[in-house]
Amino acid sequence: MDLELIKTIGWILVKIVAIIVPVILTIVYLMYFERKVIGFMQARVGPNRVGYRGLLQPWADGIKLLFKEVLVPSSSNKYLFIVAPMITMAAAMAAWAVVPFGTGLVLANINAGVLYILAVMSLGVYGVIIAGWASNSKYAFLGALRCSAQMISYEIAMGFALVGVLMAAGSLNLTEIVMAQQGGFWHWYWIPLLPLFVVHWVSSVAETNRAPFDIAEGESEIVAGFHVEYSGMAFAVFFLAEYANMILLALLAAIFYMGGWLSPFEGIPYLGQWFAFVPGPIWLILKTCLFLFLYLWFRATFPRFRYDQVMRLGWKVYIPVTLVWIVVVALLVQFKIGPWFS
Amino acid sequence: MLENYLPIVVFIAVGMVIGVAPIVLGKLLGPNKPNTAKLSPYECGFEAFEDARAQFDVRFYLVAILFIIFDLEIAFLFPWAVVFQQLGWPAIFAMGVFLLLLTVGFIYEWKKGALEWE
Secondary structure (H helix, E strand, O other): OOHHHHHHHHHHHHHHHHHHHHHHHHHHHHHHHHHHHHHHHOOOOOOOOOOHHHOOHHHHHHHHHHOOOOOOOOOOOHHHHHHHHHHHHHHHHHHHHHOOOOOOOOOOOOOOHHHHHHHHHHHHHHHHHHHHHHHOOHHHHHHHHHHHHHHHHHHHHHHHHHHHHHHHHOOOOHHHHHHOOOOOHHHOOOOOOHHHHHHHHHHHHHHOOOOOOHHHOOOOOOOOHHHOOOOHHHHHHHHHHHHHHHHHHHHHHHHHHOOOOOOOOOOOOOHHHHOOOOOHHHHHHHHHHHHHHHHHHHHHHOOOOOHHHHHHHHHHHHHHHHHHHHHHHHHHHHOOOOOOOO | OHHHHHHHHHHHHHHHHHHHHHHHHHHHHOOOOOOHHHHOOOOOOOOOOOOOOOOOOOHHHHHHHHHHHHHHHHHHHHHHHHHHHHHOHHHHHHHHHHHHHHHHHHHHHHHHOOOOOO
16 A cells, blocks of 8 residues: 555545535435425424524434344344345445535546446345345245335336437536536526426435325335334435435435536526626535435325325326326437527 | 545445434344234234134235336337437337337237236
8 A cells, every 4th residue: 555545535524424424314304305395295393402493402312222132033044134224325335425515525526436336225125125125024924025126117217218318418418518518597408408407306205205195114014024023223324315315315406406516597698797706515505405305295285195196106107197298308309499408 | 537436435334324223223222022922023912813824815916017018118119218419319219119119018908907906
């Protein structure tokens, strides 16, 4: 090991901490805001006892879970049982390596960024299915089956939607995808790719097993699904990974369809100049928060789907819609239809 | 070129640490008083009736097989989507034929009822 390499790795570690610490803080406060927002939507106040307005509630929950017993059922496959939450968490974290937060503000600016994110996100399904299998419990097993079938079904819809984005941007690099949307909010891909945008976003909700697609944990029938046997920190890790994935998918929706860190006032006289001082990452955070709020809003609004409805939506609605729209995008790009593809 | 991937390797290692550390901490800090009732699989208070790894619906296999086909299709579409602007009409027609064949297969499995979950 020469000194140069150690220096490089040290510098990389500093950058990684600069990414992961805000992500973890966002996870913690997303939990708080979920309870608060859903509370207000149901005419309650939500947590308001621990700390000022309940702001310390997620920390209290975390510390409580830390001091709970981590049980490993005697009939389970002990190693797989413990490894499953670790896989889920590692996959949920690793995807952040290629996410850009602004022009040049990216840890690894690789050309295959989208491919990497898709690959790492697919690894999440291993955590689920290993957890369900290793638990050797009926609820966990059923939950894992449903959950993995749902995740792979919506991964296809999401993959097809991404093909549309790649065709429009002509690159797999996340920074270049954002840069291809420059020139004002009417240049962002949510207009020419509107059906793909809707499919991608709803698939994001289904991928993370959030309401109304939370049949995988359907507490009224299979109690908690694949993680029914987990307790203490092992359970908390699944929980944290779910929220990390929510934030990642909200951020990706902002990058792929809502112009990433580009200002929404770009190209508008006066407004554009007035808001020019706002740094790009602020816009990206605001857009991500918008999508995160949608997650919470959906959960408070929609009743849970039945399993056959979930599968029908994924296979019989979304896949045909995306297939048709890929052809439309090919023609839009080929005939250079403005203002997006001129 | 390849050194762009070094941060990713380090990031994956850090991600693993973040996955492992809480569980190890929980094991160390939490109590450890197991008993038979705690360690038996959860079945709403009953003794577990039989092994959980019983037969399950064949449609889950079917979904997995269809997933492989469609995921390969996506893997095939990705590189094409990046470069088709440079390749022009021949690339579009070639991919059109490919998608048409897969759509025929998709219609067939739809009509066969492979996508039904009554």
